[in-house]
Amino acid sequence: MVSGNSNEIFIFWTLLLLATSASLVHGHKGTRVGFYSTTCPQAESIVSSTVQSHFNSDHTVAAGLLRMHFHDCFMRGCDASVLIDGPNTQKKAEANLGLRGYEVIDDAKTQLEAACPGVVSCADILALAARDSVVLVNGSSWAVPTGRRDGRVSLVSDADNLPAFNDSIDVQKQKFSALGLNTQDLVALVGGHTIGTSACQFFQYRMYNFTKVRNGAVDPSINLAFLPQLRELCPQYGDVSKRVALDTHSPNRFDTSYFRNLRIGQGILESDQMLWNDASTKAIVQHLLLGLNFKVEFGNSMIKMSNIGVKIGNAGEIRQVCSKIN
Ligand code: HEM
Ligand SMILES: *[C@@H]1O[C@H](CO)[C@@H](O)[C@H](O)[C@H]1NC(C)=O
Ligand SMILES: *[C@@H]1O[C@H](CO)[C@@H](O)[C@H](O)[C@H]1NC(C)=O
Numbered sequence: 001m002v003s004g005n006s007n008e009i010f011i012f013w014t015l016l017l018l019a020t021s022a023s024l025v026h027g028h029k030g031t032r033v034g035f036y037s038t039t040c041p042q043a044e045s046i047v048s049s050t051v052q053s054h055f056n057s058d059h060t061v062a063a064g065l066l067r068m069h070f071h072d073c074f075m076r077g078c079d080a081s082v083l084i085d086g087p088n089t090q091k092k093a094e095a096n097l098g099l100r101g102y103e104v105i106d107d108a109k110t111q112l113e114a115a116c117p118g119v120v121s122c123a124d125i126l127a128l129a130a131r132d133s134v135v136l137v138n139g140s141s142w143a144v145p146t147g148r149r150d151g152r153v154s155l156v157s158d159a160d161n162l163p164a165f166n167d168s169i170d171v172q173k174q175k176f177s178a179l180g181l182n183t184q185d186l187v188a189l190v191g192g193h194t195i196g197t198s199a200c201q202f203f204q205y206r207m208y209n210f211t212k213v214r215n216g217a218v219d220p221s222i223n224l225a226f227l228p229q230l231r232e233l234c235p236q237y238g239d240v241s242k243r244v245a246l247d248t249h250s251p252n253r254f255d256t257s258y259f260r261n262l263r264i265g266q267g268i269l270e271s272d273q274m275l276w277n278d279a280s281t282k283a284i285v286q287h288l289l290l291g292l293n294f295k296v297e298f299g300n301s302m303i304k305m306s307n308i309g310v311k312i313g314n315a316g317e318i319r320q321v322c323s324k325i326n
């Protein structure tokens with residue numbers, strides 16, 4: 001290309017442009033933006049209006065749908081295996097008991113089957129609904145590559161790959177990198193905790209019995225001025241299923257407040273606060289607060305997460321009912 005004539009140069013730039021635009025439009029596993037544009041042009045608008053109408057009567061569905069897509073992708077890839085009913089399915093795993101928003105997916109699926117029978121996968125509905133949820137709470141939008149197919153396997157043990165509220169940063173990094181997500185993806189994606197709630201059972205040990213220090217100790221990374229407030233929200237012998245906002249300062253808005261909380265020792269989960277206590281993740285939290293645009297980075301990392309282990313072509317199936325394999 002050093003001494004190429006103008007034709008060669010033209011071809012070179014055309015190929016480069018094609019390669020670049022292809023990588024923007026295509027998910028790396030064969031999904032692509034607008035997969036349903038000819039087979040079901042209304043697909044995305046049916047999903048977004050369904051999410052909108054459920055959101056109007058219950059704003060907490062936005063957090064529920066975002067988390068459900070995350071759990072789906074971390075268990076056998078984004079294939080809607082999280083939705084399958086049965087005695088020993090993913091739904092039955094401890095870590096999935098708090099998932100919510102199933103009725104939104106079922107509602108969207110019913111409407112999609114009426115409009116375009118057998119075309120739109122439940123896995124794509126989950127990916128689209130997660131994006132639409134973020135937009136409803138003032139996050140930034142992103143184009144969702146579609147074309148996922150639904151899985152036919154769902155086991156309770158699949159939940160072992162999910163990160164836990166008390167996982168160390170090393171373990172969190174391992175669980176994300178095993179799925180092709182780097183440390184920046186990890187930090188940006190956990191920023192999803194800018195909305196939604198956690199039951200007291202997942203963090204109250206930090207306030208009353210943080211055994212990593214000693215029996216009866218308090219987690220030293222909790223801001224001392226914040227501690228009484230947190231104890232009031234989750235009394236020592238209170239109801240452990242009580243729910244508390246993961247972002248104390250703006251629980252219903254998609255913004256950087258969750259990261260600012262970490263900086264002042266007001267993270268809710270131990271896994272959240274550890275992002276600030278570990279040097280490698282702390283640097284990324286700082287960068288997302290200053291320099292990077294969190295909402296844009298979140299969308300970019302969501303596109304990566306949404307492509308984990310996707311089934312395309314002849315793999316899997318298009319489920320008729322999202323809770324049952326065909
Ligand atoms: C280290 C990684 C992560 C851990 C340990 C973790 C843990 C948790 C826990 C324990 C809860 C509370 C569950 C309950 O009370 O039922 C929760 C809620 C939530 N998580 Fe995560 N999470 C992680 C990553 C993510 C990611 C990557 C996303 C999305 C991109 C996400 C989105 C959410 C949302 C939106 C909620 C609130 C759900 C609701 O209000 O119904 N989390 N998470
Ligand atoms: C919504 O997001 C925009 C841009 O990200 C921001 O300028 C605006 O202040 C946000 N609105 C609210 C109510 O948070
Ligand atoms: C995390 O908590 C669970 C109990 O919910 C416990 O079995 C496990 O050992 C804890 N893991 C770590 C790393 O502390």
Ligand SMILES: *[C@@H]1O[C@H](CO)[C@@H](O)[C@H](O)[C@H]1NC(C)=O
Pocket residue numbers: 208209211215216
């Ligand atoms: C703290 O937890 C440990 C281990 O689970 C238990 O043996 C101990 O009795 C608890 N202490 C308090 C003060 O709750």
